[in-house]
Amino acid sequence: xxxxxxxxxxxxxxxxxxxxxxxxxxxxxxxxxxxxxxxxxxxxxxxxxxxxxxxxxxxxxxxxxxxxxxxxxxxxxxxxxxxxxxxxxxxxxxxxxxxxxxxxxxxxxxxxxxxxxxxxxxxxxxxxxxxxxxxxxxxxxxxxxxxxxxxxxxxxxxxxxxxxxxxxxxxxxxxxxxxxxxxxxxxxxxxxxxxxxxxxxxxxxxxxxxxxxxxxxxxxxxxxxxxxxxxxxxxxxxxxxxxxxxxxxxxxxxxxxxxxxxxxxxxxxxxxxxxxxxxxxxxxxxxxxxxxxxxxxxxxxxxxxxxxxxxxxxxxxxxxxxxxxxxxxxxxxxxxxxxxxxxxxxxxxxxxxxxxxxxxxxxxxxxxxxxxxxxxxxxxxxxxxxxxxxxxxxxxxxxxxxxxxxxxxxxxxxxxxxxxxxxx
Amino acid sequence: xxxxxxxxxxxxxxxxxxxxxxxxxxxxxxxxxxxxxxxxxxxxxxxxxxxxxxxxxxxxxxxxxxxxxxxxxxxxxxxxxxxxxxxxxxxxxxxxxxxxxxxxxxxxxxxxxxxxxxxxxxxxxxxxxxxxxxxxxxxxxxxxxxxxxxxxxxxxxxxxxxxxxxxxxxxxxxxxxxxxxxxxxxxxxxxxxxxxxxxxxxxxxxxxxxxxxxxxxxxxxxxxxxxxxxxxxxxxxxxxxxxxxxxxxxxxxxxxxxxxxxxxxxxxxxxxxxxxxxxxxxxxxxxxxxxxxxxxxxxxxxxxxxxxxxxxxxxxxxxxxxxxxxxxxxxxxxxxxxxxxxxxxxxxxxxxxxxxxxxxxxxxxxxxxxxxxxxxxxxxxxxxxxxxxxxxxxxxxxxxxxxxxxxxxxxxxxxxxxxxxxxx
Numbered sequence: 001x002x003x004x005x006x007x008x009x010x011x012x013x014x015x016x017x018x019x020x021x022x023x024x025x026x027x028x029x030x031x032x033x034x035x036x037x038x039x040x041x042x043x044x045x046x047x048x049x050x051x052x053x054x055x056x057x058x059x060x061x062x063x064x065x066x067x068x069x070x071x072x073x074x075x076x077x078x079x080x081x082x083x084x085x086x087x088x089x090x091x092x093x094x095x096x097x098x099x100x101x102x103x104x105x106x107x108x109x110x111x112x113x114x115x116x117x118x119x120x121x122x123x124x125x126x127x128x129x130x131x132x133x134x135x136x137x138x139x140x141x142x143x144x145x146x147x148x149x150x151x152x153x154x155x156x157x158x159x160x161x162x163x164x165x166x167x168x169x170x171x172x173x174x175x176x177x178x179x180x181x182x183x184x185x186x187x188x189x190x191x192x193x194x195x196x197x198x199x200x201x202x203x204x205x206x207x208x209x210x211x212x213x214x215x216x217x218x219x220x221x222x223x224x225x226x227x228x229x230x231x232x233x234x235x236x237x238x239x240x241x242x243x244x245x246x247x248x249x250x251x252x253x254x255x256x257x258x259x260x261x262x263x264x265x266x267x268x269x270x271x272x273x274x275x276x277x278x279x280x281x282x283x284x285x286x287x288x289x290x291x292x293x294x295x296x297x298x299x300x301x302x303x304x305x306x307x308x309x310x311x312x313x314x315x316x317x318x319x320x321x322x323x324x325x326x327x328x329x330x331x332x333x334x335x336x337x338x339x340x341x342x343x344x345x346x347x348x349x350x351x352x353x354x355x356x357x358x359x360x361x362x363x364x365x366x367x368x369x370x371x372x373x374x375x376x377x378x379x380x381x382x383x384x385x386x387x388x389x390x391x392x393x394x395x396x397x398x399x400x401x402x403x404x405x406x407x408x409x410x411x412x413x414x415x416x417x418x419x420x421x422x423x424x
Numbered sequence: 425x426x427x428x429x430x431x432x433x434x435x436x437x438x439x440x441x442x443x444x445x446x447x448x449x450x451x452x453x454x455x456x457x458x459x460x461x462x463x464x465x466x467x468x469x470x471x472x473x474x475x476x477x478x479x480x481x482x483x484x485x486x487x488x489x490x491x492x493x494x495x496x497x498x499x500x501x502x503x504x505x506x507x508x509x510x511x512x513x514x515x516x517x518x519x520x521x522x523x524x525x526x527x528x529x530x531x532x533x534x535x536x537x538x539x540x541x542x543x544x545x546x547x548x549x550x551x552x553x554x555x556x557x558x559x560x561x562x563x564x565x566x567x568x569x570x571x572x573x574x575x576x577x578x579x580x581x582x583x584x585x586x587x588x589x590x591x592x593x594x595x596x597x598x599x600x601x602x603x604x605x606x607x608x609x610x611x612x613x614x615x616x617x618x619x620x621x622x623x624x625x626x627x628x629x630x631x632x633x634x635x636x637x638x639x640x641x642x643x644x645x646x647x648x649x650x651x652x653x654x655x656x657x658x659x660x661x662x663x664x665x666x667x668x669x670x671x672x673x674x675x676x677x678x679x680x681x682x683x684x685x686x687x688x689x690x691x692x693x694x695x696x697x698x699x700x701x702x703x704x705x706x707x708x709x710x711x712x713x714x715x716x717x718x719x720x721x722x723x724x725x726x727x728x729x730x731x732x733x734x735x736x737x738x739x740x741x742x743x744x745x746x747x748x749x750x751x752x753x754x755x756x757x758x759x760x761x762x763x764x765x766x767x768x769x770x771x772x773x774x775x776x777x778x779x780x781x782x783x784x785x786x787x788x789x790x791x792x793x794x795x796x797x798x799x800x801x802x803x804x805x806x807x808x809x810x811x812x813x814x815x816x817x818x819x820x821x822x823x824x825x826x827x828x829x830x831x832x833x834x835x836x837x838x839x840x841x842x843x844x845x846x847x848x
Contacts, residue, residue: 054643055673058662070647081704109639112650126706128639128747130650169816177821184847185666186820189659189749192643193652193817215534215552219478219616223494226536226554228617235613238482242609249479280505282550323552325613353777392593393617396610397601423608 026299071167084135275323325393374399450723467766495591508559699747749817798823
């Protein structure tokens with residue numbers, strides 16, 4: 001009799017009705033947490049780095065910390081339009097008691113001032129101009145009445161006032177940014193200001209996207225006859241890019257052991273296989289992985305995506321993603337995406353914004369199984385989306401996001417507050 | 425006497441001590457909300473669209489809604505490995521009462537099945553195979569014992585069970601995605617599945633980044649002498665890209681009216697001018713804008729960035745950003761970024777994740793002024809970063825994000841819950 005009778009689980013029948021079809025054929029299923037633990041141990045940050053021009057480095061991950069080679073500013077400077085003075089010369093000045101000083105020159109940004117501020121004198125100074133020697137403060141122009149030769153101070157300033165000190169912003173030798181920093185726009189600004197033009201960042205994880213299935217037409221063509229057009233390839237390509245990985249786009253492979261075996265051996269860091277991940281006669285990838293590498297996890301107590309699997313082949317991490325699009329998205333976000341992010345030196349967390357909101361309807365689940373429920377946000381409440389089939393990718397398009405129901409939960413009641421992961 | 429004495433505000437002196445230097449020279453300052461209102465009226469979505477290949481469309485904005493040209497799936501299909509049956513033939517079947525059917529063929533994905541299921545017969549069917557004619561359900565293989573010719577049903581299935589109906593996922597003619605959808609990975613999957621290979625998206629707003637200042641060296645070189653290297657150009661380039669705009673990188677322009685005037689007339693949707701935004705003798709951009717276009721807002725009751733301004737020159741929106749990097753970042757995020765996002769058909773909201781957390785120290789402000797306070801998140805509490813000068817870009821690198829203190833607030837007390845905008 002068949003391979004199926006062999007792995008069939010009688011306890012499913014004793015329950016009467018149909019067994020959970022997503023679990024058919026799996027003797028033992030690992031928990032989502034087991035799978036996360038496997039991923040977090042298997043996916044170590046890639047050591048290789050590459051140099052990229054500063055303007056292209058936003059969102060890349062620093063391969064090593066950056067220490068400033070320079071002081072910023074590189075000189076003391078006036079921080080306001082006004083007059084560079086010796087603060088003692090204007091002490092006690094006020095509109096009622098103006099103090100007069102001789103203007104002996106002007107200081108502009110970009111060049112040192114040739115004159116010196118001696119007692120009883122001042123130098124007209126623009127914002128950003130190097131502080132003239134002798135001066136220890138800048139009197140804001142609002143406190144001055146003046147003509148070309150003389151200035152009357154209408155207020156006083158303490159020593160150092162409105163003076164930006166050399167190294168005030170960045171001190172030479174100070175660590176500017178730590179290893180594994182995901183570079184922000186302002187980080188690029190700081191790096192530019194100390195003279196950095198190229199940044200050493202971690203190499204992006206290389207990901208092969210392998211789409212199996214004889215009935216699957218490549219993305220980009222029209223659906224025809226009894227064939228369907230691949231939805232997973234373009235989706236996975238976009239998800240990999242989102243997580244900082246790089247892929248050459250999907251490869252389409254027939255349900256043929258040799259072709260799939262070859263695909264699994266691509267020279268990459270991660271292989272994503274969509275379709276044929278279960279225990280059916282034509283599910284070749286899990287068997288090949290088990291024979292030629294390590295099939296660490298196959299079958300996970302979750303819905304959808306329970307036929308997902310993962311393992312290693314040589315140095316590669318291999319993720320077996322169910323062919324149906326929702327399961328594929330879910331299995332990627334739960335496991336493969338985590339691996340891509342970790343390999344790239346990023347946080348393992350799902351890159352979704354989360355908010356807390358009450359459920360407007362109950363979400364039922366089963367103890368021992370983790371659920372990924374697509375939901376809408378309606379008037380500040382979370383509304384589960386009715387699902388007529390696991391393969392309904394449309395639900396992930398209509399959904400605002402998803403709620404994860406942990407395996408130790410039977411579900412959540414109407415009114416319970418849940419964490420909504422927002423798709424974007 | 426000077427232009428400054430002319431615009432000087434005596435009330436600042438009457439307060440004694442120094443006036444708020446960020447506000448010097450501005451007679452009337454608009455509120456942040458006034459500026460937001462101006463931006464939301466001035467920045468209308470750009471009507472032009474362009475066609476991009478589906479794989480490059482993630483994060484782009486749909487120029488029009490997409491209606492499905494096809495049913496998905498395009499045919500009824502079996503959703504499990506098992507046997508295509510007439511449900512009536514297995515009614516009442518159980519392990520104790522197996523019902524036997526003749527196997528008259530096999531159905532595989534990708535091709536129609538040539539045989540028909542007549543009463544008393546069934547067809548072996550793989551997941552995804554077109555449903556053979558005559559059959560109305562699929563009996564999961566777990567419920568079957570069988571050899572090559574005969575199948576014994578150990579369970580029953582109602583009509584339609586495990587059958588995916590034509591159009592079940594997507595119905596031809598249904599709206600798949602609305603106008604102005606920012607395309608998600610799964611959206612690309614859905615579009616591919618209905619045969620879309622090119623997507624019509626809004627043209628990206630074109631942004632000119634103009635960096636002024638004779639003392640400023642272009643990003644990419646080493647700081648030297650009494651000159652400083654531009655930090656704002658690379659930062660603004662990255663911010664514009666983040667917000668879906670496109671720029672050719674920064675242009676460096678001397679403090680010269682002709683050069684700045686020319687820069688303001690670049691053929692773009694938005695001009696960002698960094699530096700020379702205030703009311704000093706060398707602040708040319710505001711005057712040129714006032715003379716040749718409309719200087720709608722100049723001087724804003726906020727800290728930092730109070731010397732910021734905005735207006736229009738022909739069709740262009742022009743934003744005058746203070747030269748100091750923190751003010752530049754703040755003014756971009758408050759106003760210019762909002763304009764870039766609106767022009768591109770995106771949400772005006774700042775694209776930062778936010779969390780609520782208590783302040784571990786008070787944050788003082790002034791009624792009538794909006795503050796942008798850089799903060800750290802320490803053990804779940806918000807810690808304001810001590811700031812020795814507005815130009816300290818380093819604070820935006822050390823900070824985890826910022827807290828906005830509204831103009832009607834005198835600040836927040838220790839322990840108050842604040843909204844933290846997380847940099848990333």
